[in-house]
Amino acid sequence: MSPVNEFAQRTQPDTIVLFDVDGTLTPARLSVSQEMLDTLKELRKKVVIGFVGGSDLSKQVEQLGPDVLKNFDYCFAENGLTAYKNGEAMATQSFINWIGDEEYNKLVNFILRYIADMDIPKKRGTFIEFRNGMINVSPIGRNCSHAERNEFEKYDLERGLRKKFVADLKAAFPHLALTFSIGGQISFDVFPTGWDKTYCLRHVQKEGFKTIHFFGDKTFEGGNDYEIYTHPDVTGHSVKSPEDTMRILAELFP
């Protein structure tokens, strides 16, 4: 069914607007504001809307609210490896099926040994988060507090710990077509090359949208919004904050 039929009540049914989450719809790892929710509600009268985040769905529910599957037409967690349309799950693939247990175990063993040898002031828990479409690796561990996460980000910025970790992983596993993406404050994502945020486009392109907008804050080369922001089928918008997102939306969709 073309979007014109399916979303006929919108004034521009063949336009979809996709948003990154952290730094675009919400402050990093924090909750969405009521002002943003109201803006999206109004926007949805005009166009079809979706989000595409690197995090898994449970974190996006924390940030965007328990009604997230109802408030967005498309929800793409883990770059679209977990996908929902109108609240219903769409067919997708998994990282573990792609890599297989043998190579996966080698990768995980290397990462855990590497973290064990890292001399950093604080280590907490959940150093590897196993997700559907990727793994997420954090030297401090995902169980750190908000204050500890801010401290680690600063410590890492000064020393380039994650950059070196990624370079060492690339050197150790050159035969695996993996991409390592530093998208947040304390971790990096590891996924098959091509499973970046452009992955979600395969879900929407086949539905016949004529215009695809994308809003993101990490649109620079190496940032986890770069590939989708520069994709030839996408009109990209680079933002500095959720306020910036709302300002551009008001200009584009008055």
Ligand code: M1P
């Ligand atoms: O959405 C950006 C990133 O957000 C989190 O990163 P961090 O915890 O390091 O701030 C993670 O969920 C990561 O997977 C994601 O890419």
